[in-house]
Amino acid sequence: MNRFSLASLALAFPASVNAMLRFSCSQLVLDRLDPLVQPGSIPSGHVHQIVGGNAFNATMDPSLDLPQESTCTTCTFSEDHSNYWTANLYYRSRDGSLTRVPQMANQFLEGANGGMTIYYIQPYDGSSVTAFAPGFRMLVGNPMLREESDSPDSQMSSFRCFEENFGGENGAPGTGQDTRHFPTRPCPGGIRTNLFFPTCWDGVNLDTPDHKSHVAYPVGGTFEMNAPCPDSHPVKIPQLFFEIVWDTREFNDQSDWPEDGSQPFVFSFGDTTGYGQHGDYVFGWEGDSLQRAMDDNCNVACPTLRSQDVNTANQCTIPRSVDEEIDSGLSKLPGDNPIDP
Ligand SMILES: *[C@@H]1O[C@H](CO)[C@@H](O)[C@H](O)[C@H]1NC(C)=O
Numbered sequence: 022m023n024r025f026s027l028a029s030l031a032l033a034f035p036a037s038v039n040a041m042l043r044f045s046c047s048q049l050v051l052d053r054l055d056p057l058v059q060p061g062s063i064p065s066g067h068v069h070q071i072v073g074g075n076a077f078n079a080t081m082d083p084s085l086d087l088p089q090e091s092t093c094t095t096c097t098f099s100e101d102h103s104n105y106w107t108a109n110l111y112y113r114s115r116d117g118s119l120t121r122v123p124q125m126a127n128q129f130l131e132g133a134n135g136g137m138t139i140y141y142i143q144p145y146d147g148s149s150v151t152a153f154a155p156g157f158r159m160l161v162g163n164p165m166l167r168e169e170s171d172s173p174d175s176q177m178s179s180f181r182c183f184e185e186n187f188g189g190e191n192g193a194p195g196t197g198q199d200t201r202h203f204p205t206r207p208c209p210g211g212i213r214t215n216l217f218f219p220t221c222w223d224g225v226n227l228d229t230p231d232h233k234s235h236v237a238y239p240v241g242g243t244f245e246m247n248a249p250c251p252d253s254h255p256v257k258i259p260q261l262f263f264e265i266v267w268d269t270r271e272f273n274d275q276s277d278w279p280e281d282g283s284q285p286f287v288f289s290f291g292d293t294t295g296y297g298q299h300g301d302y303v304f305g306w307e308g309d310s311l312q313r314a315m316d317d318n319c320n321v322a323c324p325t326l327r328s329q330d331v332n333t334a335n336q337c338t339i340p341r342s343v344d345e346e347i348d349s350g351l352s353k354l355p356g357d358n359p360i361d362p
Contacts (some may be wrong), residue, residue, distance in 0.1 A: 040143040042320040044097035046072035047136040051109060053343040053355055056081035057158055057232055062164035064343040067290040068355050070109040070265075072122065074102030074305050074331075075339050083228060087305030089105045093337035095136060098314075099329040105263060107138060108164070108289045108298070111354060112272040115279065119351040122286065123202050125211060125268040130332040140262035143315060145249040150257045151222070152312035153304040161218045161231035162299025164290045165362065168237060173238050175201055176314040177217040178298040183210030183266070193291045203284050204296040207273035212286070216260040216300040219249035220355065232301075259315060263300050291358040300321045 049071045053064035063079045070076055074091030081104075110122040124135035143150055161172040170176075183202035204212055210308035219236035226235035236258070242248030244260050269286065278285045280298055287293045304311075310326055317325045347355050354360065 028350075039145055039313075040147075040320050042098070042141040042314055042319055042323055043136055043138060043177060043321045045133040045331065045334070046096040046101075046105060047134040047331070047337070049073060049075065049077060049095045049104075049136075049259045049337065050122070050339045050341055052123075053345070053347075054079045055106075055301070056104075057160060057303065063179060064345070064356060066356055067288075067358055068109050068121075068347050069106045069289070069301075070135070070137075071104060071106040071201060072096065072139075073104040073303075074304070075337055076102065077104045077339065082301060083158070084128070086155070086305070088307040091305065093333075094329075095134075095334045095337045096139065097328055097331070097334060098308040098310075098323070098326045099333075100307040100327050102137060102307065104303045105137065105300070107137070107263065107265060109294070109298045110267050110269075110310060111278075111287050111351075112269070113287055113360070114286050115277050116208060117352065119354060120265045120272075120349045121289075121347060122269055122272065125266045132335075134335040138264040140177075140260070140264065141315070142260040143212075143318065144257055146246060146320075147243055148247075148257065149316050150259050151300060152306070152309075152315055154227060155304065156227040157304040158228040158302060159218060159236050160299060160301050161216050161299070164288075164297045164299050166293065166296040167292065167294045168271075168296055170296075173219070174299075175296050177219075177238075178295075179215045179296055180204055181213040181215075182206065182208035185212060187208045201296060203293070204288050207275060209273065211268050211270055212297060213264065213266045214295075214296065215265075216263040217244075218300075218302065219254075220244045220258055221254035221261045222256040222258045223254045232260055259311075261288050261302060287354070287360055289354055289356075289358065291354060291361045292362060293362060303345075313332040313341065 055065035059065040069346035074094045087102045111119045126133035179199040221237045229235045237254035239248035
């Protein structure tokens with residue numbers, strides 16, 4: 022038994038029970054930039070899909086006032102100028118050529134241009150949380166992982182193979198049908214990936230060199246079980262959670278999959294297992310808006326926050342900084358990342 026049992030995460034849903042924010046953030050840009058791990062590098066190591074405020078760029082100095090610098094956001098709540106990003110996904114056909122896998126909008130939040138669904142979930146015992154502060158950043162996952170491990174880096178990431186219509190029968194994240202690796206069969210409704218960030222903060226550091234040590238998971242149980250935060254990281258923060266649905270439907274012809282029967286999807290950093298899935302967060306909410314939303318116990322809809330319609334959100338985009346082909350007809354992953362294994 023490990024503490025991060027995915028099964029327990031099933032308690033997180035259905036969504037209607039617990040106070041939380043759940044909202045869509047459309048695609049801002051797809052680019053080979055990583056201001057958290059490789060600040061200033063143009064290009065960075067692998068391609069990301071990025072959502073949120075348009076102040077995103079290669080450097081993003083921690084002192085940057087994101088709500089001030091940013092003039093639009095791709096998120097439903099227009100006070101949210103944070104940035105959220107993950108690696109993007111490629112399909113490798115039998116002849117070895119690579120095509121970028123697009124994303125589709127969340128089933129409940131139609132009309133978004135790709136991107137992802139963002140959750141900020143409050144403690145299940147109804148206790149209060151401390152919202153993130155300006156300059157706060159963190160990372161979940163480890164791009165080097167290629168196998169199951171007891172570390173939260175592989176435990177807090179999951180995949181779901183969606184059936185025909187990605188509706189109710191596809192179930193909640195973290196239920197028994199989820200895996201920590203890519204699905205091994207064609208998924209008629211696409212592949213959903215989830216990333217759960219730590220929920221305990223040291224209360225001091227907005228960031229640390231590894232972008233992880235200032236945050237931690239609860240001890241002796243899960244966030245969903247109201248397990249306490251460790252003494253080293255005593256401050257409860259909202260559970261940040263990413264949900265992405267990859268539209269793999271056009272890649273389901275198994276006669277074009279690898280001859281050895283393995284699955285054909287690979288992350289932009291060369292991972293064909295899925296264990297290396299990771300995500301990045303840079304906080305950028307205006308003023309006290311996130312704290313206000315948490316204190317108001319919003320449940321999806323949140324009248325205390327300003328919202329914008331999805332068409333407006335879709336219009337917020339930025340140009341790519343790295344001029345290279347990233348979509349189709351590729352013989353190598355952008356950045357020449359070796360496909361491993
Ligand atoms: C990123 O944006 C900041 C603030 O606008 C700016 O000072 C910096 O030069 C930008 N960096 C890059 C690489 O464009």
